[in-house]
Amino acid sequence: MKKTLALPEDILMQIEKPERYIGHEVNAVIKENSEDMIRFAMCFPDVYEIGMSHLGIQILYDMFNKEPDVWCERVYSPWPDLEAVMRERHIPLFALESQDPVKIFDFLGITIQFEMCYTNILQVLELSGIPLRSEDRTAEDPFVIGGGPCTYNPEPLAPFFDMFYIGEGEVSYPALLDLYRKWKNSSAPREEFLREAANVPGIYVPSLYSCTYAEDGTLSSFYPTVSGIPETIEKQAVTDLNKAIYPEKPVIPYLQATQDRVVLEIMRGCIRGCRFCQAGMIYRPLRQKSISRLKELAYRMLMETGYDEISLSSLSSSDYSHLEELLDYLIDVCSEKKINISLPSLRIDAFSLDVMSKVQDVKKSSLTFAPEAGTQRMRDVINKGLTEDDILHGCREAFRGGWNKVKLYFMLGLPFETEEDIRGIAHLCQRVAEEYYEIPKENRNGKISINASSSFFVPKPFTPFQWASMNTEEEFLDKARIVKEEVRSQLNQKSIRYTYHHAGISILEGVLARGDRRVADVIETVYRNGARFDAWSEYFDLEKWHDAFETCGIDPYFYTKRERDVTELLPWDFIRCGVTKQFLIREWERARSGVVTPNCREQCSGCGCAALGGGICHARED
């Protein structure tokens, strides 16, 4: 008889949270294995609770498992306590459903959601017994394929992957699987499959492309090394979200995941065009799900899962055309069934405050604003269509409704930032406090508490700021100190708490986000020196990264601090993500002169995404 679990009892009892590794969750898919079965291991390279919260994997898991001859299973990064035991006892990494080793699978798909998981990717490969580099893999190894937002610049990871899938998985996987079925029945070598796969729309096979560098270190050419494969890779995007697959029976973890609720994706893409935001560019165009489809999905998912909470997912839920009707429906269903509604990413206005007071405990909940910058001038530079008036007005309404906690998110180190903009963060906080104290004392709900936090701006590929210079760690920290000092000199400073992110992590994120193929050596070196879970402050070790840069002779500032000329060949230029380079250049120039660009509903700015078909660019939105 096959044993139920890959890990023996004594190991499960000695590690933290054994529930991470035993599978068997409700709605996990178990299939009868056979020779013809295509085994797909889908990995989120972080710990289980984080990975299980990711919607994209649940969608693809559902899609793959609807194919009778495909069995998709999940894999997450083992926590360091288990990694140590696996190494000592030579236990290979396994997938949760079958508990079979990843090595025997046909595919290992890895979703790459943030830069700081790159070392974890190598951990997953090594623990699976798969050579780290594509060139060292043989017929014994699965095909390693990457997807997700970080693949819009896949180059720092290029040597570690056999393929990258650029875009939304729903579109091209059927074609890739068809190709695989044919290849599996032939006796053609591994290279043959990769060669053919390179012609599937959206599939990038890095080993079939090469590049050269100029004397100043910049990229001078990038080209396919074989004939008959495309020179550019086109992002794949779903055109009709109503017809797209959506997991009505998502896997329900026993262990409480970060996202422990029904997640209802209401739309993809964003009309706003904030110039720092990669998601706002690469997920264009805006595509909404119909209200009828959403009602049906929400109801079914709540019934199938038994969750006591539902959350709306999108980049900016307030922009959904039928939000009011959807929320009315949810409030109806949920109040009867005592289900919580959580409403992230809502613009604060009279409507949302009314909804929030219906579904949340005003005393406990806090309002969240993301002004991103302290002055209107700076917000115009980044094209953040939120005015100070919007914020103060929203706060006034909320304070009258009983709220007394406000969270404000900012960024430091944005292009064209002045000291006035930096100090402006403190001033905005003060004005929010003043709004509160304008309310007559008897109508106030105790003291106001303002939590302001700033992250450090990291320029990302396919944004108008992709050419921008990024601040150094010292510059970041100086700026944070200025904010802190300015906050302290405000009248209501006691009500304002200011915190900021780890600057060192931001710098690395900057290198990895805009790096080229040469950065891969740094990732491998730092991994070999023990770097893991870099997104976790308790494991992040900046020293290890500094050492690796030195060992590999790579200057991180070349990737972060250097402002690029718009004529420079960028490592990710071979990808066509919908928004054109001309549009990005135009936006970069408009940012320089502080000119805002209207959102997609107000006016089309010709970003290029209309060519992808579907969404707001075409049909009238329903």
Place this chain on the structure above:
Amino acid sequence: MRVRIKFSKKEPMQYIGHLDTMRYFQKVLRRAELPVAFSEGFSPHILMSFASPLGVGKTSTGEYFDLDLRETVSCTEIAQHMKAHLSAGFDVTAVSEIEENRRTNGMRVIAAASYKVTVSGDLPVTEERISHFLEQERMEVLRKTKHKEELTDIRPWIYTFGWENDGFSMLVSAGSVQNLKPEPVIDAYAAMQGVSPKQYHLHICRTELFAERFPGSAPDFIPLLECGCIDETGVYRE
């Protein structure tokens, strides 16, 4: 109405912690669409109370929780609806309607628990050794409390101890007054044979939870299912 639900938790669910088991059953009840009762307030929760937490790594065929329902549903129906939504490793094995008062609250009435313990490793067992073990008037073991370690006599809390088929079976005191886990009992037995805990590994299954038949009746116990049961004929049992 209030019902007491008996369930089992088997391989590989022994790794699911107590809180996660509770959360799991909350979802099962929602999926089963039973008319559960909720607490008042801004974040209402299902009115259910678990009898006794089971440690991670232990299986059980005798777990319980009490559940309040807004409407009357037959015990058989409750069991059937729940069973349709359970995952492998969990099963609902009995349901009984119980009195709605604090006196019969599952958590409060627990007085004893029975365990089946199989041992892998080297631990000699004979009837003679067992009776020799039980003949002791005192069994002092080092027990950790919140603040200190102290020697405690556990002999009064062991009601039965023996060998059946392929493992030890025991009935020991449980609940809020004196909760004795099975491990120190086996360790004490092993110590008497000159075997250290490092030499064996225990697989523990809790087989039943008990209440006193009437206040102060220990060691005369009844299974929790029967404690406060309103209508014996309506009980669902496997």
